[in-house]
Amino acid sequence: MPKRILQGVVVSDKQNKTVVVKVERRFTHPLFQKTVRRTKHYHAHDENGAFKVGDTVFIEETAPISKLKRWRVVENAANA
Template sequence: MPKRILQGTVVSDKNEKTVVVRVERRFAHPVMRKIVRRTKNYKAHDENNTCKVGDEVSIQECAPISKDKRWTVVEAAQA
């Protein structure tokens, strides 16, 4: 089964080798038929501490690295 890849924005890089990535998803509300935005924060492993706040990154599912980290940074585009 392929691993999920999500795209989002780095909102925190204060932790060592970890970034917090905000991922936004859009969907049509089942009753109102309006496009709704929902965001969720994911902690992702950043081995070289290259990502900074505001960067657009792609994160990929992986085996658990710590209590909260289940994602790794795959690709980073500098802002």
């Protein structure tokens, strides 16, 4: 099974080795044909604490690391 990669913005870096990433997805409403935005927060593993609030990052699906963490930060989207 391929690993999913999502792009989002870091909204919190207060935890040790963890960042909270906000990922936004857009889709067309099936009935009203209007573009709808939905956001979701993911806890991602950041081993070195390199990412700060406001950074745009890529996160990759991984095996469970802790109770909430199922993702890890791959790289800064600005550098990609």
